[in-house]
Amino acid sequence: MTGRAVTFLVPEGIDDPARVSGGNVYDRRVRDGLGARGWRVTTVETSGSSDAAAALGEVPRGATVLVDGLVALRASEALAEASARARTVVLAHMVAAAFPDATARATDAERRALTAADHVIVTSRWTAEELRRRGLADSDRVTIAVPGVDVPRAQASSAAETSALNLLCVGIVAPHKGQDVLLAALDRLSGRGWTCRIVGSSPPSGSFASSVAREAQRFSGRVRLTGVLEEPELAAEYRRSGLLVAPSRVESSGMAIAEARGHGVPVLAAAVGGIPDTVAGGGALLVPPEDPGALAAALDGWMTDPALRRRLRAETRAARDSLPSWSDTVDAVSVALETS
CATH class of the missing domain: 3.40.50.2000 (Glycogen Phosphorylase B;)
Known part of the structure; x- marks a missing residue:
């Protein structure tokens, strides 16, 4: 050695x-x-x-x-x-x-x-x-x-229906992560009672990040860009969230997706790159990339179908041991x- x-x-x-x-x-x-x-x-x-x-x-x-x-x-x-x-x-x-x-x-x-x-x-x-x-x-x-994946002892509650509409998106605010696609989808669901936290760094000279920040302001506080969060604060976000949304255009594996699953949080993601492999154990919904309509429909299904939420949470819990x-x-x- x-x-x-x-x-x-x-x-x-x-x-x-x-x-x-x-x-x-x-x-x-x-x-x-x-x-x-x-x-x-x-x-x-x-x-x-x-x-x-x-x-x-x-x-x-x-x-x-x-x-x-x-x-x-x-x-x-x-x-x-x-x-x-x-x-x-x-x-x-x-x-x-x-x-x-x-x-x-x-x-x-x-x-x-x-x-x-x-x-x-x-x-x-x-x-x-x-x-x-x-x-x-x-x-x-x-x-x-x-x-x-570091699987924490504390995780999202399987019965936390009150958190179902708390959406979370984690990743650098950049075109390949697709936060613009998420905002376009949420714009079609203005009648629902959701909130969304977008967690991640924003490149200081990035026009994309500036555009996402401007678009987020249109949602009157329902969308919040938190910037980078340290580990305890990010863990708290996972605990309060019902669903991780990963609308990526390109993704090799999706570390935030795996981390959410470790916390017991189901995932809605674009079917690109290595994401299908990352969620192969269940607990996820996949949609085509760069399709706000398909993403909005999947979000609406999550928000309105308690049986779907129960199934995805159960699959996520079952998959934790194999991460x-x-x-x-x-x-x-x-x-x-x-x-x-």
Whole structure:
């Protein structure tokens, strides 16, 4: 168990509570979990392409380096050079080419990085299949390490009919998360007694986030953007909420979805990416992506059908015992680092 060492290149600020994202949480849990398993982890935060390239240039011959996918895209040429002298493993949280607004520069950088890497770790079966389909990584170079879930003792009450109309949406306020689709759906349900909390960071220069904030104001306080919440406050939101809504356009696995299920909260989500796999144990409704009408109809069904709510809550409770743990995640990453 001794002597195992890895340099982990991550984006700057993964421990910053104001920069909460699924990728940052995953990176932190992997870093800490590897350390607990006897790995000597040297974590290097990088703030840009030159920073990342310099860090990769310092990786010694024969070393093992684990590179977050965002860092790999920023310094794909340096990663390819590092692969000639060190074992390089890319942790791909998402497939950049799958985004509708992906640029040729980003997709080219992704191809250079992933084809040069000795191994690729992904967070869902969908991501692995997408990489193979796009010719970015063959199956024998890919390890699937799905995000874990901390299942709390306290969870949403199975009889909490009073919370049924409290909707929750968790994720960075950005186009791929689809908060605009959610607001368009809610606009069709103005006669219902719902409330909605949108939890997540808003990029300071993001026109999309500003547009969502403006649209939310039209709902006279029924929609609230909370910004980033620390863990106790977010746990409280799960406890008070009846349904998590995830209207994503692109999603590799959906960590907020898994987290909601750990809290006993059913899910209504777009059937994209790795989401169907994440909710395979039941307790969820899936709708087509980018379809406010279909989302509104599913929300209306949730709000008006007590039998549906009871069924989804029961399925969610039953699925909690089969949710993956972070220990499972780190075990998979550890094996990939040792055998890549």
